Amino acid sequence: MDRLRxxxxxxxxxxxxxxVLLGFLAxxxxxxxxxxxxxxxxxxxxIRLLFIDKITAxxxxxxxK
Numbered sequence: 058m059d060r061l062r063x064x065x066x067x068x069x070x071x072x073x074x075x076x077v078l079l080g081f082l083a084x085x086x087x088x089x090x091x092x093x094x095x096x097x098x099x100x101x102x103x104i105r106l107l108f109i110d111k112i113t114a115x116x117x118x119x120x121x122k
Contacts, residue, residue, distance in 0.1 A: 073101030
């Protein structure tokens with residue numbers, strides 16, 4: 058994970074766009090698993106998913122019990 062953080066910002070955006078495009082291509086192509094690549098691409102581009110914070114808060118609350 059440290060490697061991704063230290064990656065050149067331009068290269069990070071290029072990889073993000075490539076993963077998003079491959080993910081959407083896999084989504085519209087029948088019988089091709091791999092649409093999860095779009096989620097990785099969005100994360101590389103800096104677009105956090107809205108539900109990630111809610112999931113982590115829920116997991117922390119379950120851990121405390």
